[in-house]
Amino acid sequence: MKTKLLKHRERKYLLSVMKPFINEVLYFKKASNPQYNAYFIEIVLKNGDIANLPMFQDMEIDKSMKYKGLVPDVKYYLEDL
DSSP states (O other): OOOOOSOHHHHHHHHHHHGGGGGGEEEEEEEEETTTTEEEEEEEETTSOEEEOOOEEEHHHHSOOTTTTSOTTOOBOGGGO
């Protein structure tokens, strides 16, 4: 049985954001931004373009409760959803 990386709401949100260019998505990841002590979702397209979603959560306080199933700075593919 495959382990769920994301909560249902998180998966649904990411898929809806990527829907207009779903066939162009190479991978996505939970990226860290130490300067702001936060994380954000980075979506990388096959042509090299990158879409960054807004930053969330303080890294130190709550260990990023959003997208908790994603390991920071690890590439994930649509099949992983």
